[in-house]
Amino acid sequence: MAKMSTIAILVENRPGVLFNVANMFRRRSYNIESISVGPVENTELARMTVSVEADSRELNQIVEQLDKMVDVIKVKRLDPMRSIMREMLLVKLDTGDPMAREETLRHVNARHGLILHIDPECIVAEVTGEPEEIDEFIELTRPIGIEELSRTGITALEKGRLKL
Amino acid sequence: MSGARAFVEALSQEGVETLFGVTGGAVLPICDELWGSDLRFVMARHEQGAAHMADGFARVSGRVGVCLATSGPGATNLVTGIATANIDSSPVVAFTGQVPLSVLGTDAFQEVDIIGITASATKYNIQVRRPGEIPHAVRSAFHIASTGRQGAVLVDLPKDTQIDSEDMEFPEDVSFRGYEVRLEPNPRELDWAATLLSKARRPVIMAGGGVVASNASPELIRLAEMLVAPVATSLMGKGAIPGDHPLFAGLCGMHGTGEANLLVSDADVLLVLGARMSDRTTARLEDFSPAAKVIHVDIDRSEIDKNVETVTRVIGDARLALKGILERLSMMSLDRSTNGEWLKKMERFREEYTPPELSGNPHLRAPAVMKALRRALPRDALVTTEVGQNQMWAALYFDAYAPRTFLSSGGLGTMGWGFPAAIGAKAARPDLPVVDIAGDGSFGMTENNLATCVEEDLPVVVVVLNNRVLGMVAQWQRLFYDRRYMAVELGESPDFVKLAEAYGAVGVRPETLEEFERVVGKAVSDNMTTVIDVMIDPEENVFPMVPPGKGLRDILVEA
Ligand SMILES: Cc1ncc(C[n+]2csc(CCOP(=O)(O)OP(=O)(O)O)c2C)c(N)n1
Numbered sequence: 001m002a003k004m005s006t007i008a009i010l011v012e013n014r015p016g017v018l019f020n021v022a023n024m025f026r027r028r029s030y031n032i033e034s035i036s037v038g039p040v041e042n043t044e045l046a047r048m049t050v051s052v053e054a055d056s057r058e059l060n061q062i063v064e065q066l067d068k069m070v071d072v073i074k075v076k077r078l079d080p081m082r083s084i085m086r087e088m089l090l091v092k093l094d095t096g097d098p099m100a101r102e103e104t105l106r107h108v109n110a111r112h113g114l115i116l117h118i119d120p121e122c123i124v125a126e127v128t129g130e131p132e133e134i135d136e137f138i139e140l141t142r143p144i145g146i147e148e149l150s151r152t153g154i155t156a157l158e159k160g161r162l163k164l
Numbered sequence: 165m166s167g168a169r170a171f172v173e174a175l176s177q178e179g180v181e182t183l184f185g186v187t188g189g190a191v192l193p194i195c196d197e198l199w200g201s202d203l204r205f206v207m208a209r210h211e212q213g214a215a216h217m218a219d220g221f222a223r224v225s226g227r228v229g230v231c232l233a234t235s236g237p238g239a240t241n242l243v244t245g246i247a248t249a250n251i252d253s254s255p256v257v258a259f260t261g262q263v264p265l266s267v268l269g270t271d272a273f274q275e276v277d278i279i280g281i282t283a284s285a286t287k288y289n290i291q292v293r294r295p296g297e298i299p300h301a302v303r304s305a306f307h308i309a310s311t312g313r314q315g316a317v318l319v320d321l322p323k324d325t326q327i328d329s330e331d332m333e334f335p336e337d338v339s340f341r342g343y344e345v346r347l348e349p350n351p352r353e354l355d356w357a358a359t360l361l362s363k364a365r366r367p368v369i370m371a372g373g374g375v376v377a378s379n380a381s382p383e384l385i386r387l388a389e390m391l392v393a394p395v396a397t398s399l400m401g402k403g404a405i406p407g408d409h410p411l412f413a414g415l416c417g418m419h420g421t422g423e424a425n426l427l428v429s430d431a432d433v434l435l436v437l438g439a440r441m442s443d444r445t446t447a448r449l450e451d452f453s454p455a456a457k458v459i460h461v462d463i464d465r466s467e468i469d470k471n472v473e474t475v476t477r478v479i480g481d482a483r484l485a486l487k488g489i490l491e492r493l494s495m496m497s498l499d500r501s502t503n504g505e506w507l508k509k510m511e512r513f514r515e516e517y518t519p520p521e522l523s524g525n526p527h528l529r530a531p532a533v534m535k536a537l538r539r540a541l542p543r544d545a546l547v548t549t550e551v552g553q554n555q556m557w558a559a560l561y562f563d564a565y566a567p568r569t570f571l572s573s574g575g576l577g578t579m580g581w582g583f584p585a586a587i588g589a590k591a592a593r594p595d596l597p598v599v600d601i602a603g604d605g606s607f608g609m610t611e612n613n614l615a616t617c618v619e620e621d622l623p624v625v626v627v628v629l630n631n632r633v634l635g636m637v638a639q640w641q642r643l644f645y646d647r648r649y650m651a652v653e654l655g656e657s658p659d660f661v662k663l664a665e666a667y668g669a670v671g672v673r674p675e676t677l678e679e680f681e682r683v684v685g686k687a688v689s690d691n692m693t694t695v696i697d698v699m700i701d702p703e704e705n706v707f708p709m710v711p712p713g714k715g716l717r718d719i720l721v722e723a
Binding site for chain 1: 279280283288308341342343465466469
């Protein structure tokens with residue numbers, strides 16, 4: 001049965017590596033749900049977090065196919081029970097109406113978000129949380145009027161001393 | 165030192181003596197350095213041919229084959245050859261010229277993104293960004309192409325990195341944090357594999373290209389004899405065990421022999437050695453070897469459970485794995501009570517499923533031609549095939565006696581592969597006769613390399629099984645599309661005898677099997693490039709065949 005899984009990948013921080021990783025998913029018809037990338041500890045390495053919908057056999061193949069790529073140093077599927085998975089949302093809400101503005105502030109505060117910019121027409125806010133929490137936040141604020149939004153995709157670390 | 169100079173120096177350090185290629189503007193600095201060097205440049209007449217030559221060279225010699233092309237169309241012409249080598253795990257390094265860095269990304273004249281284009285058709289690819297990177301790039305390319313599961317690597321060389329000079333360092337070793345080659349199998353995995361095999365009552369070994377790549381034939385044969393296990397092979401495994409060995413069951417798969425397909429289907433333990441278990445080998449996956457506990461030995465962990473589910477696995481070099489298994493088995497007691505029965509079954513399957521021999525027709529029959537060719541050639545002759553019926557006739561009816569003597573495009577099934585691959589094979593082993601078993605359609609795709617044979621003194625023999633059709637496709641249309649022949653008739657053109665002569669080669673059209681054998685013998689002893697045009701029946705089918713979508717037991721032996 002296909003379900004959403006999250007994979008952490010440590011790669012060489014070189015041009016073309018992101019392309020090669022993404023290309024592997026495309027070529028073998030796996031669908032990337034989200035991908036986030038950034039340099040780690042030192043700038044020679046980068047860490048990617050990919051979430052993908054796959055059954056266990058497919059997931060196995062994904063890990064093995066990634067693992068054999070020359071520029072991929074480590075691959076690990078993250079156990080959701082033992083990992084922290086977070087995502088950041090930037091959202092621009094239509095707050096011309098004072099009621100809407102009030103409501104926006106309430107939702108953002110409830111999620112411990114940040115108000116980044118306010119002008120007479122709209123508010124830009126930042127919210128982080130587990131992906132489901134972000135989904136939920138979007139649902140709650142949809143009636144207010146979402147002008148635009150951008151999500152980073154999941155980034156994740158394992159709990160305790162576990163390491164990639 | 166200039167990048168181009170460093171490039172030639174780096175190739176020499178890798179022990180390269182021959183490269184195959186076509187020149188052009190973006191590799192002029194390299195060509196200028198090759199001028200006067202000891203490296204032999206074999207000029208192909210099309211870059212696809214150059215890549216196949218490098219591939220043929222690699223498969224025969226076990227060493228890296230090298231090809232070179234200019235940027236843009238030169239590079240794209242290589243792609244079929246690169247993909248063909250890569251999927252068959254053949255160690256090939258391709259070098260392409262590229263537009264100068266200063267204009268890269270501006271759609272300059274003859275610029276293509278060959279790194280992007282070959283990303284999923286190579287094991288690895290690199291674009292050089294500074295002249296000083298060239299020695300490292302060359303070393304890395306050879307290292308990655310020739311270790312672990314071998315494959316194709318491409319190095320893209322912008323023209324200014326060839327021209328400009330920098331201090332050069334030639335590394336002896338390169339290493340990559342993300343690329344570790346594990347050859348030595350885990351002892352526990354070997355224990356399990358040996359235990360399973362020791363209990364098998366109906367064991368079958370399925371040998372693939374990994375046995376050839378790891379030079380594991382002696383160990384394979386010892387294991388088969390110790391277990392009294394029939395050996396089936398994939399197309400890539402052909403030659404891993406001699407075709408006249410009593411335990412050789414033949415090719416397994418869509419065009420497998422009856423005994424190979426049925427033994428695999430009846431096995432209780434199936435040992436898969438370095439084979440990808442592609443759809444052409446397994447046929448309908450649900451029906452594949454249903455009772456068997458499958459042990460899969462492979463150097464590439466991603467092959468395990470990709471297609472066929474296994475009970476146990478051994479990750480590592482096939483030869484080392486076989487040694488480990490043999491060692492363990494020699495200390496166990498094996499129950500031999502069922503061996504005789506199992507072998508008798510093999511005999512029975514063979515008798516029941518041998519397709520009837522056709523005769524009483526003015527045409528020569530392809531299976532008979534294959535057997536006559538075998539008689540006419542020495543045991544160590546090298547044979548390549550094209551793709552289609554010719555390939556399957558060769559696989560079924562031409563016995564290979566040693567690994568690396570039977571070469572075919574397995575994974576990609578590239579028409580036009582066999583002839584240039586034969587030229588590459590000849591460059592690797594000028595002392596041996598080399599024959600391309602061809603179809604007329606396939607030969608047409610790369611026949612212009614006859615000029616290379618003649619001009620470069622690389623004589624090969626082409627046996628064209630000439631049916632005036634794209635035979636394999638016609639066979640499918642005959643069997644599964646009610647004879648609605650569409651886009652398969654080739655007609656009478658060209659005249660292959662005249663074609664050969666136009667290139668300065670020998671062309672002959674034998675009328676009988678005896679004459680055919682004589683002609684082959686003469687071509688081999690004269691060591692002349694010869695095209696032998698063998699007229700066969702356009703309606704002849706290759707059998708046995710498992711129809712598409714069916715399981716290995718559903719074997720057709722006639723229409
Ligand atoms: C480059 C390429 N194009 C198309 C095909 C599809 N194809 C497979 S077999 C075949 C016919 C081959 O004809 P021929 O070389 O005459 O060999 P025959 O089957 O007649 O022996 C074709 C067109 C292919 N395998 N490779």
